[in-house]
Amino acid sequence: MSSEKETVALGSILASGAMTVGKFGVGLSTGSLGLLSEGLHSLLDLGATVMTWFAVRVSDKPADAEHPYGHGKIESVAALAETGLLFLTSGWIAYEAIRRLIDGGVEVEATWWSVAVVVVCIAVDAYRARELARVAKDTRSQALEADALHFSSDILSSAVVLVGLGLVWLGYPKGDALAAIGVSVFVCHAGYQLGRRTIDTLIDAAPAGTAERVEAVVRDLPGIAGVQRVRVRPAGSVLFVDLDLLVGRTLSLDAAAALREQAIQAVRTEMPEAEVSVATHPLALDDETVMDRVVVRAAGLGLAVHHVTVQRVNGRLAVGFDLEVDGSLPIEAAHALSSRLEASIRDELGTDIEVESHIEPLQDSGLTGVDAEPKLLGAIAAHLSASLPVTGPLRDVHNLRVRRSAAGLVVTFHSHVAPGTTVVAVHDAIDTLERDLRSRWPDIVRVIGHSEPDHDDGQAVDKPRGGRATDAA
Known part of the structure; x- marks a missing residue:
């Protein structure tokens, strides 16, 4: 893409140079102000196309530490410089044309070869404008778009010069000066369009729509x-x-x-x-539940809550939850956190609600452990199997793992339940097992029970031994 931009810009330099030489040569030989003004216009176009070529080379450089948004605006700077040149051109053309209209004394010769030069220039301008516009659209290059506008305006201004030469040939010598004024109008119009667009870009104006x-x-x-x-x-x-x-x-x-x-x-x-x-x-969306709003308020304070309970008691909203805090905190610091969260929930739900929190120690995620000795593992397995008849929906216990950590014993197991069993029933059954285990082994600090449904044919679905267990305790 960058190579194509540079190629078309280089082609514009060559075209502008050739047309500048042709227009000046014919203008000087015939004395036509229209052609001389067109020659000056093409000379300025030549300078503008050179700036465009340098601009497109620089603009495609990647962003760097000093230019985090890239180098694209160098094209806008080049286009702004072209705008200034356009207005200088139109000012000189208009001044010289008005002077000739007032003073006269300049004889203009309309020849076939002067007309031929203008016709050839129109053809070159049309081709260059089309190529520049195509590449400018494909690459979104403002500098090339400015060049395309230049060449498009040159077509119109050259056509006006042809009209002026025609008027001279018909016996109206002032037609050339009038044509020159027409050229300046076209140039001013092109400069205005280009300048407005360029300034919008430099001041970060958003493109319309x-x-x-x-x-x-x-x-x-x-x-x-x-x-x-x-x-x-x-x-x-x-x-x-x-x-x-x-x-x-x-x-x-x-x-x-x-x-x-x-x-x-x-x-x-x-x-x-x-x-x-x-x-x-x-x-805050309209479909948020009270539980959602409580959890959001806790997360906003960097606190973890679970077991959120929402009730309506005698028409009054009552919210309760377990708040997990660092177990090493003094109770007064933990209570301050709890009070802060309760106040935030009242701000969210209304001051007339009842808010109660249960503070419990946050599980240490950095515990390290080792597998417990086989004798202890066997004893806990036997105890769990013997306890199954009183746990309701739990059909078995498998994948039992017991680890010793600095904090105490951590017990993990899987179990099968009948399809359709509710989460509440499973949770209550595992809670029963946990209480039973802790009454027998007080140094148990954590029980993680994972349950999965049986297939309809009685074959159980199990996860790999190393799979992630869901805490149902």
Whole structure:
């Protein structure tokens, strides 16, 4: 892509140089102000195309520490310089034309070869404008787009020169000066269009309708609750898009990250030139449950809660939960954390609610252990098997593991239950086993019971021995 941009820009330099020589040569030999003004116009175009060539070479350099948004705006700077040259050109042409109209005294000769030069220039301008516009569209190059605008305006201004030469040939010598004024009008118009677009880019004005297009792409994506803000800024061939999206505050970090990636891909599909940055902001949704809101408030304070219970007692909302804190904390520090969370929940749900918390030590995730001796493992296995008749839905105990840690014994086992058994029934059965085990072995600090349903044919579904167990205690 970069090579194509440089090639077409180099072709414009050669074309502008050839037309400059041709127009000046014919203008000086015939005395036509229209042709001389066109020659000056082409000379300035030559300088502009040289700037464009350098600009497209620099603009495609990758971003670096000093230019985190890349080098794309160098094209805008080059285009702004071209705009200044266009206005200087039109000013000189208009001044000289008005002077000739007032003073006269300049004889203009309309020859067939002067007309031929203008016709050839129109053909070259048309070809270059088409090529530049094509590559500018494909590469989103503002500098090449400015060059295409130059050559397009040259077609119109050359056509006006032809009209002026025709008027001279018909016996109206002032037609050449009038044609020159027409050229200056076209040049001013081209300069105005280019300058307005270039200045918009340099001041980070969003292209018309772009923000609306971006919003339309992302606002209906599943999981997006709303679009808070869209910011768009062009820089050369790249369009930088900053999106602030609203998502449900109960989403996990992974889910929010997936939504961000989905939004980025959706915008890039619609606008391949876009570099997209997405930020997600939590929003309280109407379908949140009381439990959701309690968990969100706890997470906001960096606290872990479980066993959240929500009741309505005599029309009054009552919320209870287990709060896990560092087991080494003094009770007054733990109570302060609990009070802080309870106050936050009242802010969320209303001051007239009842909030109760049960403080328990947070499980140490850094415990190290070793397998218990076979004799202890056998004793616990026998005890569990003997206890099965009083545990209700548990049909067996298998994959039993007992580990010793600095804190005490950790017991893990699997069991089978009948399909359709409720989670509450399974949980209560494992709780019964846990209490029974702890009454027999007081140094047990953790019991993890994982249950899985039997197949209809009676064959049990089991997980590999090293599989992750679900805490049902």
